[in-house]
Amino acid sequence: MAGRGLRIWSPLVAVCLGGLMLAACGKGSSAGSSASSTPASKAATGSQSSVASKKPVVIGASLSLSGDFSADGQAFQRGYELWADYVNHHGGLLGHPVKLDILSDASSPTQAVTNYEKLISSNHVALTFGPFSSLLTIPTSKVAARYGYAFVEGAGGAPDVFAAGLHNLFDVATPVANYMLPFAKWVASLPPGKRPKTAAYPTSNDPFTEPVINKAKSLLQKAGVRTVYYKVFPAEVTDFTPIADQVATTGAQMVVLGSVDVPTVSAFMQAFEQQHYNPKVFIASAGPDQGQAFLKAVGTSNANGVMVPNGWYPGVRIAASEAMVKAYVAKYGGSPSGINADVAEAFSVGQVVAQAVKATHSLSNAKIISYLHSGVKLSSVEGPVKFDSKGENIAALQFIFQWQHNGHFVQVLPTKAPGSQPVLFPKPAWGS
Numbered sequence: 001m002a003g004r005g006l007r008i009w010s011p012l013v014a015v016c017l018g019g020l021m022l023a024a025c026g027k028g029s030s031a032g033s034s035a036s037s038t039p040a041s042k043a044a045t046g047s048q049s050s051v052a053s054k055k056p057v058v059i060g061a062s063l064s065l066s067g068d069f070s071a072d073g074q075a076f077q078r079g080y081e082l083w084a085d086y087v088n089h090h091g092g093l094l095g096h097p098v099k100l101d102i103l104s105d106a107s108s109p110t111q112a113v114t115n116y117e118k119l120i121s122s123n124h125v126a127l128t129f130g131p132f133s134s135l136l137t138i139p140t141s142k143v144a145a146r147y148g149y150a151f152v153e154g155a156g157g158a159p160d161v162f163a164a165g166l167h168n169l170f171d172v173a174t175p176v177a178n179y180m181l182p183f184a185k186w187v188a189s190l191p192p193g194k195r196p197k198t199a200a201y202p203t204s205n206d207p208f209t210e211p212v213i214n215k216a217k218s219l220l221q222k223a224g225v226r227t228v229y230y231k232v233f234p235a236e237v238t239d240f241t242p243i244a245d246q247v248a249t250t251g252a253q254m255v256v257l258g259s260v261d262v263p264t265v266s267a268f269m270q271a272f273e274q275q276h277y278n279p280k281v282f283i284a285s286a287g288p289d290q291g292q293a294f295l296k297a298v299g300t301s302n303a304n305g306v307m308v309p310n311g312w313y314p315g316v317r318i319a320a321s322e323a324m325v326k327a328y329v330a331k332y333g334g335s336p337s338g339i340n341a342d343v344a345e346a347f348s349v350g351q352v353v354a355q356a357v358k359a360t361h362s363l364s365n366a367k368i369i370s371y372l373h374s375g376v377k378l379s380s381v382e383g384p385v386k387f388d389s390k391g392e393n394i395a396a397l398q399f400i401f402q403w404q405h406n407g408h409f410v411q412v413l414p415t416k417a418p419g420s421q422p423v424l425f426p427k428p429a430w431g432s
Contacts, residue, residue: 051092056099057363059084059353060119061129062140067107071262071293072132072155072342077102079346080129082328087350093357101125105136112136116143126363129349132342133260134158134176134207135235141169150368152353154345158207162390168365170372170387172348172380174396176208179309180216180256182413183283183400186423187254188223194425196254196280200229200247202268203258203285204237212285212309213258220256228252240264244271254281262287265306266297273302273430280426283307288403292338295407303403305427312344312382313401313411317419321381337409348380355379 061080064073084098092098101123105112112131119125120143128144130137130153137156144151145166153169157176162169187195199220203213210232221227228250233243244267247255255272259265265287272278288294288308295303314325314336324347325336353368355378360367377395378385386395400413402424410421 051088051095051097054092054096056097057093057127058099058101058123058125059127059129060101060103060116060123060125062103062105062112062115062119062131062136064107064132064136065102065104067105068261068263069107069132069136071290071340073104073107075290075293075340075342076132076155076346078328078332079343080350082324082331082343083347083350083354086327087354093354094361094363105131107133107136109136109139113139113143116140120144120147120149127353127365127368129346129353130154130156130171134161137161137169137171138164138207141166144168148365150353150356150365150372152349152372154349155342157392159211160207162392165390167373167391168369169391170352170393171391172352172382172385172393172396173345174309174311174398175392175394177211177215178396178398179212179285180283180400181219182398183307183309184216184219184223186400186413186415187220187225187281192224195223196225196252198228198250198252199225199254199256200250200252200279201227201256201258202229202231202233202243202247204260204264205232205235206258206260208260209258209285213256216256220254225254232258235260240267241271244268245275248272248275248277251277253279255279255283257282257284259284259287262290262294262297265294269298269302269306269430278427278429281307282427283309283400285309289313289341289401291340291409292334293340295338295403299431300407301431303407304405304432305402305424307400307402307412307423309398309400310341311397311399312341313399313409314339315409315411315419316381316383316399318381318383320379324381337407344381348382348385351380352378352385 063076084100088097103115105115128149132155134156137153138161141151145168151169154172157171157173201213201217203209229247265284288306289310356368356371360371372387383397384395385393388394399411402412404410404424411419412423
C-alpha cells in the first residue's frame, strides 16, 4: 500500500479513539523508528507542543521486518506506529511523548533475544512491546522477565508461551487453542447429509499451529468427521508441494491447515489447484487474515471461500476499530479489507499499556504488571481484554472469517454473532 501521511483527523475519529488512548497516523519507517509529532489539538494532559518539549517515553520492540514473518512484522510495525502517533497527538503518556525503538530480528528467535537484551540493558527503554509469533515470544518474554519488564504482546498465544508461568507476560489476543472453536461448532451443527465426512490436517511444527489444529481435530472427530490425513511437517520446509499432493490424493472433503504465514497457504492452494482438488471447506490457522498481502499472493478469485480464525477484521462493529480503519486507509491507502489483522493486534497492545499507565499514574513496570493482573476489564479495537493469572485474555472474542466474492473479507462465525454473514459453503472452485 502507498505510504501516504495522514494530515487531518476528523472529529468522528478523534471522539472514537480519544477516550481509549488509541492510535491514528504515523509515517511508516524501518528499524529504530520513532513516532512523528506534528501539531494537533489540545489533549486532556496538555497540548502537543508542551508534550513535545518533554523527555520522551521510549518503548522498545523487536519485529520481523524481514524473513519468514516479514508480512506480519511489518504490519505490527504499522500498528505500533499508528498507536504511538495518536498518543503523541493527544497528550502522550503522562504528558510525555512516546518514541518507538524498533529493531529488526529477521524472524529469528536468537536475534529477537539479542534485540531485547539491547533494548533493555543498553538502550534503557522504559517499556517493551512484544514481537510477532509465539516462536519469538517464548524466549523474549523470559528476557523481559529477568529485567522485571511488563511484556504485553498480541501474537504469542500458544500454550507453550504460558508454560513457564511468567508473571510479566500478557497476550491481548484470543488464546490460540480456542481459535477454531466457532468453526468446529459450525461443522458439527451441519445436517449429517451436508456435513463434510472426511478431513485432512497438515500442520507446521510450530507452537502456534499445533494446538489450534489438534483441538479442532479432536472436536471434529467427536462430531463424526473422519480423519484421513494428519501430518506435522517441519517449520523449515520450503517446498510444500509433496505434502499438498498427499492431501489431494486423500480426496478429503475438508482441509484444516496449520499455517503461520501467507507463503505456506499460497503454496498449498497452488498445489491443490494443479491437482484439480477442491475441498468443500478450506480453513487455515493464519495467512488468509493478512489482507492485501494474501490477495496479492493467491489472487482474488482463488481466495473465494477460504476461511481463517481471528479476533478481529476490518468490518468488526466496534466504534474504535472503525475509526482506526479509517485512519489506516487515510494514511496508507487501499481498502479496509486489505488491512492485515496484525495491525489491530499491535494496536491493542499499545491501548492496553496506555490504559495501565493512565490507571497507575506511573511508568513503573511493577505497577503495570500488578494492575494488569488485578482482574480489571480493558478495551481494545479487538474487543474486551481481561487477563487471567497466566496472562491470557479470557474475555477475547472468537470469530471465523471468510473471503467471499470480489475480495470481500467478512465475518461468518459464530452464525448468531452481530455482523456475521452466511458462510459460503461449499467453497467455490479455484478461480471462481
